[in-house]
Amino acid sequence: MISLSNITLTFPDGDSRVTAIDNASLEVTRGTVTGITGPSGSGKSSLLAVAATLIAPDSGLVSIDGVDVTGMTKVETARLRRETVGVVFQQPNLLPSLTATEQLTVMNELGQRKSRRRHLVVQARAAELLDAVGLSGQRDKRPHQLSGGQRQRINIARALMNDPSVLIVDEPTSALDQERGSAIIDLVLQLTAERETATMLVTHDRSHLPRMHDVLTMTDGRLLRSLSFSQ
Numbered sequence: 001m002i003s004l005s006n007i008t009l010t011f012p013d014g015d016s017r018v019t020a021i022d023n024a025s026l027e028v029t030r031g032t033v034t035g036i037t038g039p040s041g042s043g044k045s046s047l048l049a050v051a052a053t054l055i056a057p058d059s060g061l062v063s064i065d066g067v068d069v070t071g072m073t074k075v076e077t078a079r080l081r082r083e084t085v086g087v088v089f090q091q092p093n094l095l096p097s098l099t100a101t102e103q104l105t106v107m108n109e110l111g112q113r114k115s116r117r118r119h120l121v122v123q124a125r126a127a128e129l130l131d132a133v134g135l136s137g138q139r140d141k142r143p144h145q146l147s148g149g150q151r152q153r154i155n156i157a158r159a160l161m162n163d164p165s166v167l168i169v170d171e172p173t174s175a176l177d178q179e180r181g182s183a184i185i186d187l188v189l190q191l192t193a194e195r196e197t198a199t200m201l202v203t204h205d206r207s208h209l210p211r212m213h214d215v216l217t218m219t220d221g222r223l224l225r226s227l228s229f230s231q
């Protein structure tokens with residue numbers, strides 16, 4: 001579970017500061033998806049960055065699985081992030097020279113002491129995840145050999161490599177047509193249920209919102225529940 005309480009985040013803006021998040025609170029339980037929508041510049045990406053522990057808020061509390069992130073050192077936060085948070089950015093940012101499997105394994109193989117056992121575990125995990133996102137036949141393909149939807153599936157599989165309890169997804173459908181976008185949302189919903197992640201998903205496309213467990217709208221940094229969508 002992830003819980004954000006009374007989060008405020010500002011950025012420098014000339015001589016003053018702009019408020020990107022204004023006293024926002026939310027809680028996402030495992031196995032559910034909270035959709036976040038709102039106009040451009042309303043603070044959605046900032047909220048995801050705070051939830052992913054990539055940015056520390058000016059004030060407020062972030063807690064992941066009951067562990068208070070506020071007050072942790074940068075090293076402690078980075079470790080918690082690595083072990084408990086998966087992030088799907090809007091652009092897949094895949095490395096052009098790597099195969100689908102390697103996109104998933106590269107971070108887990110880098111910097112680790114070489115061990116055959118560990119290598120096999122990482123390879124098996126990547127294979128299982130590529131299968132789960134419907135790409136078992138594309139394991140050896142490089143990004144230019146894949147469609148936009150397939151690249152986004154790799155992006156999602158990669159975020160799940162470390163078996164995170166929190167999944168942060170930023171605009172996963174923005175580069176896709178309606179049908180492929182809808183299939184990606186279905187996949188996120190399915191993986192959230194199967195892997196019991198607490199998922200926060202930002203989308204501009206309101207047609208996806210009725211399928212989410214909870215829907216919040218951001219306006220000028222403030223977060224409000226959208227009762228018309230919430231189940």
Ligand SMILES: Nc1ncnc2c1ncn2[C@@H]1O[C@H](COP(=O)(O)OP(=O)(O)OP(=O)(O)O)[C@@H](O)[C@H]1O
Pocket residue numbers: 011012018019020038039040041042043044045046047
């Ligand atoms: N690194 C930064 N430095 C300064 N201001 C920033 C920074 N990041 C975001 N902002 C400002 O914070 C506010 C919220 O931006 P944010 O990117 O979170 O909005 P958003 O809802 O995700 O927008 P979009 O839908 O266009 O991606 C905006 O006024 C933006 O200009």
